[in-house]
Amino acid sequence: MDTTGATERYLQMTGRSPEGVWSAPGRVNLIGEHTDYNGGLALPIALPQRTVVAAGRRDDGMLRVTSAGFRRVVKLALDDVGPGTPTGWTSYVAGVPWALRQAGYDVGGMDLAITSQVPLGAGLSSSAALECAVGAALADLYGLGLLDDDAGRTTLAAACVRAENEIAGASTGGLDQAASLRCRAGHALLLDCRDGSATPVPFDLTEQGLTLLVTDTRAPHSLVDGQYAARRRVCEEAAVILGVPTLREISLPDLDGALSRLPDDEHRRRVRHVVTETARVEEVVAALELDDWVRVGKAFVLSHASLRDDFEVTSAELDLAVDTALAHGALGARMTGGGFGGSTIALVPAERADDLASEIERAFADARMRAPVSFPVTASGPAARDA
Ligand code: ADP
Numbered sequence: 518m519d520t521t522g523a524t525e526r527y528l529q530m531t532g533r534s535p536e537g538v539w540s541a542p543g544r545v546n547l548i549g550e551h552t553d554y555n556g557g558l559a560l561p562i563a564l565p566q567r568t569v570v571a572a573g574r575r576d577d578g579m580l581r582v583t584s585a586g587f588r589r590v591v592k593l594a595l596d597d598v599g600p601g602t603p604t605g606w607t608s609y610v611a612g613v614p615w616a617l618r619q620a621g622y623d624v625g626g627m628d629l630a631i632t633s634q635v636p637l638g639a640g641l642s643s644s645a646a647l648e649c650a651v652g653a654a655l656a657d658l659y660g661l662g663l664l665d666d667d668a669g670r671t672t673l674a675a676a677c678v679r680a681e682n683e684i685a686g687a688s689t690g691g692l693d694q695a696a697s698l699r700c701r702a703g704h705a706l707l708l709d710c711r712d713g714s715a716t717p718v719p720f721d722l723t724e725q726g727l728t729l730l731v732t733d734t735r736a737p738h739s740l741v742d743g744q745y746a747a748r749r750r751v752c753e754e755a756a757v758i759l760g761v762p763t764l765r766e767i768s769l770p771d772l773d774g775a776l777s778r779l780p781d782d783e784h785r786r787r788v789r790h791v792v793t794e795t796a797r798v799e800e801v802v803a804a805l806e807l808d809d810w811v812r813v814g815k816a817f818v819l820s821h822a823s824l825r826d827d828f829e830v831t832s833a834e835l836d837l838a839v840d841t842a843l844a845h846g847a848l849g850a851r852m853t854g855g856g857f858g859g860s861t862i863a864l865v866p867a868e869r870a871d872d873l874a875s876e877i878e879r880a881f882a883d884a885r886m887r888a889p890v891s892f893p894v895t896a897s898g899p900a901a902r903d904a
């Protein structure tokens with residue numbers, strides 16, 4: 518990991534060298550969308566793109582933060598952090614020591630300088646990459662031992678989720694933080710959001726002559742604007758009506774019976790997406806074990822249709838990127854992340870990936886949409902200390 522940008526930024530802000538440098542990856546979710554807060558299954562990989570944090574402790578309980586692309590250096594007292602304070606991008610940073618303190622960990626002030634290769638607001642989880650990089654730095658510098666094993670990383674992920682939910686005010690589930698802290702290079706992570714378990718699943722595309730092409734539609738999504746929270750609320754209402762703790766308790770054979778007990782079409786469609794989506798994660802894991810990539814691709818296509826028609830979180834850009842990919846040789850394609858804009862993934866024979874990127878760009882130009890950015894990704898490593 519290139520740590521020079523963050524290190525130089527730190528030097529500019531503090532006049533000293535950092536005590537260390539940490540980084541954490543963004544993610545794409547292969548399948549299992551809007552399942553995390555319903556106790557369901559998801560299957561993310563960590564991206565090669567990472568957020569880097571150069572850090573050093575302070576003994577005055579203050580947090581001082583700078584991030585590339587944001588002009589202001591922000592300084593605030595840790596004791597002042599709480600729901601509603603601070604606002605803006607620093608909430609994702611300040612929320613992490615706040616949540617660790619809430620969990621009983623003794624953490625103090627920090628100087629933090631941040632750079633990132635994860636595009637912001639592209640559905641590739643720059644928010645979790647930021648929280649997890651900051652969390653990794655805090656955990657190491659304050660000797661919390663939370664990076665040492667999966668149990669510690671699970672605890673740290675929970676603190677990062679609280680930071681995002683309660684300080685940043687985005688009601689996301691736990692998928693992104695688990696991916697950033699618990700993924701393994703060369704593997705996808707089968708995440709069970711009911712029991713919190715995470716199982717690495719080998720995921721090596723180059724061996725298969727395949728490429729996973731990410732397309733950032735650059736149609737910015739906003740999870741804080743209420744749509745995400747609205748979907749989550751309907752799912753939680755449905756679980757109450759059905760008398761289950763989460764929608765995970767509804768299995769595929771129970772689905773029709775459950776749907777008949779729901780009051781309206783909106784609840785029925787949201788529940789149908791969530792229940793069938795967890796089944797599709799199981800389908801993809803089974804297909805990966807058999808190296809049956811055609812089956813994987815088919816599940817991607819069904820997932821996108823369900824997110825478009827039943828969960829209603831796609832956009833014209835996401836649909837166009839997926840349709841173009843399918844028309845130009847992709848085995849499968851779908852939106853990834855929360856939706857309402859953001860990114861898609863396409864599983865495509867390696868030799869056709871460049872052409873596909875051009876075709877998507879052309880389709881967007883024809884539709885007078887902002888130019889998208891496509892790039893291949895591989896399953897990469899989790900949050901770690903780099904220097
Ligand atoms: P996503 O996680 O898909 O990129 P979100 O809306 O969840 O999109 O998070 C994006 C927000 O996270 C940004 O608007 C900003 O507030 C914050 N953020 C992410 N990365 C950084 C960074 N490197 N520096 C400052 N803020 C960041």
Ligand code: MG
Pocket residue numbers: 642643644645693
């Ligand atoms: Mg996010």
